[in-house]
Amino acid sequence: MPWWMTNPFFITAIAFSVWMIFFDQSNLITQYHKQCELSDLLEKRKFYHNQIKETDKAYAELTTNQATQEKFAREHYWMKRDNEDVFVIVTK
Numbered sequence: 001m002p003w004w005m006t007n008p009f010f011i012t013a014i015a016f017s018v019w020m021i022f023f024d025q026s027n028l029i030t031q032y033h034k035q036c037e038l039s040d041l042l043e044k045r046k047f048y049h050n051q052i053k054e055t056d057k058a059y060a061e062l063t064t065n066q067a068t069q070e071k072f073a074r075e076h077y078w079m080k081r082d083n084e085d086v087f088v089i090v091t092k
Contacts, residue, residue, distance in 0.1 A: 004010055021028055061068050073079040080086045 020026075062072055063069075078086050078088065
């Protein structure tokens with residue numbers, strides 16, 4: 001055997017590396033799964049930020065535009081003018 005393979009520091013370094021790679025609480029497999037989870041969460045965060053921007057834009061339009069308010073009231077609360085009739089069609 002070569003002299004460097006019988007060196008106690010080399011053996012200790014190899015044992016420590018094997019322990020850290022496979023058996024430790026923060027091993028490579030766990031780190032990979034955490035990295036995948038982090039990337040998924042960042043994608044969700046980006047999606048929700050976009051949804052918040054769209055909702056804020058719709059809210060600003062709803063609070064400033066009279067026609068948008070009327071459209072919203074008609075679609076969601078079935079409100080009508082005095083001289084109109086509302087027919088609700090339910091499909092099965």
